[in-house]
Amino acid sequence: MNLMNKKILVTGADGFIGSHLTEELVRQGYDVRAFVYYNSFNSWGWLDHTSKEVKENLDVFSGDIRDPYGVKEAMKSCTHVLNLAALIAIPYSYHSPGTYVDTNIKGTLNVVQAARELGVEKVIHTSTSEVYGTAQYVPIDENHPLQGQSPYSATKIGADQLAMSFYKSFDTPVSIIRPFNTYGPRQSARAVIPTIIGQLASGQSTIKLGDIHPTRDFNYVKDTVNGFISVMNHDESTGEVINIGSNYEVSIGETAHMIAEVMGVDLTIETDEQRLRPAKSEVERLWADNKKAKDLLGWTPNYGGKDGFKRGLEETIEWFTNPENLASYKTDVYNI
Structure with missing residues (x-):
C-alpha cells in the first residue's frame, strides 16, 4: 500500500x-x-x-x-x-x-x-x-x-x-x-528499565525496586x-x-542484573514497599x-531473544547515561 x-x-x-x-x-x-x-x-x-x-x-x-x-x-x-x-x-x-x-x-x-x-x-x-x-x-x-x-x-x-x-x-x-x-530512549522514569538505569547512572550500586519476580516481554x-x-x-x-x-520472557530481577552487567556495576537490590503493587493487581507473567x-x-522483531534484548539495553543505556539526557530525570525519587 x-x-x-x-x-x-x-x-x-x-x-x-x-x-x-x-x-x-x-x-x-x-x-x-x-x-x-x-x-x-x-x-x-x-x-x-x-x-x-x-x-x-x-x-x-x-x-x-x-x-x-x-x-x-x-x-x-x-x-x-x-x-x-x-x-x-x-x-x-x-x-x-x-x-x-x-x-x-x-x-x-x-x-x-x-x-x-x-x-x-x-x-x-x-x-x-x-x-x-x-x-x-x-x-x-x-x-x-x-x-x-x-x-x-x-x-x-x-x-x-x-x-x-x-x-x-x-x-x-x-x-x-x-x-x-x-x-x-526517552521512556518515562515510572517504567522499570529507566528506573534501574537512572539509579545506577546516578552512582548508586544499591537500587530500590518493587517485586523482581514477575516476568515481562x-x-x-x-x-x-x-x-x-x-x-x-x-x-x-x-x-x-x-x-x-x-x-522472549525475562524477569525484572534478571533484567536488572543484565543492565548492571552492561554498565559494569556490582548490583544490590532493595525492596521498596511503596513500589509494590497490591498482590491481586500485580501482573506476574507476560510473554508474547x-x-x-x-x-x-511480515513483522518480526529485530531485537528479539536474549541477544536482541541486550543490544536494546545497550542502546538505551547509552542514551540515558548521556548527562544531558539524564538531567531530565529525577532518579532520587519514586516516579509514579
Missing part, C-alpha cells in the same frame, strides 16, 4: 513511543500531523528534542484528546490516525482512576467517532499487554482472556472494546495494535515503531487485534506470541 499521498495523524506524538514513531514517519517521507498535549509553555514534549529536519517537516496541532471538538479538528484532512494518546502509569491509576477513564476511554471515543464522521481511511488504536493480566497460558496470543488487574488496564480494555465496537457497528476501519512492554521501541507502520500499511490488519512483542504479526504483516 502506498501512503505517501496520505496525511497521517499521530496522537500522543509528544510522548515516548509517539515521538519515535513521528520521527520515523517523517524520515520515511510521510506527511505527518503531530497531535501534542496543549500546555501554556507551548512544549511539544520529546518532539522539542528532535532534529531540525524533522521539525521543519511536521504539522503540529496542540490540543487535548479529551476534547471531542479539538480531536475532530485535528483529524480533518487526515486519512490515517495512529492513536497513542493515553495515561499509562499503573500506580497513578490507583489514586486517580477517573482521569484514566476520561483520557483512555473517552479519548478513544473521540477518535473513533470523529473517524466515523470524517470518513477516515484507517484508525490504529494502541492497546497494551497489560489487558491480558497475569498469563493463563504462554505464550500469550490474541485470544487470551482479558483481565483488568489495575484501573489502567481496565480502561485500556474498555478503550479496545469501544474501538472495535465501531468497526463492528459502523464498519469504521479500526486496527488494534497491542505492544508488549516497550522500552528505549520487553520490546525495543524501534521494533514497536516498525509494528505501527506495518499495521498502518496492511489492509489485512483492519478489524484485527495484533500483538507486537519479542517472544507474535505469530499473528509475522503471518499477517
Whole structure:
C-alpha cells in the first residue's frame, strides 16, 4: 500500500513511543500531523528534542484528546490516525482512576467517532499487554482472556472494546495494535528499565525496586515503531487485534542484573514497599506470541531473544547515561 499521498495523524506524538514513531514517519517521507498535549509553555514534549529536519517537516496541532471538538479538528484532512494518546502509569491509576477513564476511554471515543464522521481511511488504536493480566497460558496470543488487574488496564480494555465496537457497528476501519512492554530512549522514569538505569547512572550500586519476580516481554521501541507502520500499511490488519512483542520472557530481577552487567556495576537490590503493587493487581507473567504479526504483516522483531534484548539495553543505556539526557530525570525519587 502506498501512503505517501496520505496525511497521517499521530496522537500522543509528544510522548515516548509517539515521538519515535513521528520521527520515523517523517524520515520515511510521510506527511505527518503531530497531535501534542496543549500546555501554556507551548512544549511539544520529546518532539522539542528532535532534529531540525524533522521539525521543519511536521504539522503540529496542540490540543487535548479529551476534547471531542479539538480531536475532530485535528483529524480533518487526515486519512490515517495512529492513536497513542493515553495515561499509562499503573500506580497513578490507583489514586486517580477517573482521569484514566476520561483520557483512555473517552479519548478513544473521540477518535473513533470523529473517524466515523470524517470518513477516515484507517484508525490504529494502541492497546497494551497489560489487558491480558497475569498469563493463563504462554505464550500469550490474541485470544487470551482479558483481565483488568489495575484501573489502567481496565480502561485500556474498555478503550479496545469501544474501538472495535465501531468497526463492528459502523464498519469504521479500526486496527488494534497491542505492544508488549516497550522500552528505549526517552521512556518515562515510572517504567522499570529507566528506573534501574537512572539509579545506577546516578552512582548508586544499591537500587530500590518493587517485586523482581514477575516476568515481562520487553520490546525495543524501534521494533514497536516498525509494528505501527506495518499495521498502518496492511489492509489485512483492519478489524484485527495484533500483538507486537519479542517472544522472549525475562524477569525484572534478571533484567536488572543484565543492565548492571552492561554498565559494569556490582548490583544490590532493595525492596521498596511503596513500589509494590497490591498482590491481586500485580501482573506476574507476560510473554508474547507474535505469530499473528509475522503471518499477517511480515513483522518480526529485530531485537528479539536474549541477544536482541541486550543490544536494546545497550542502546538505551547509552542514551540515558548521556548527562544531558539524564538531567531530565529525577532518579532520587519514586516516579509514579
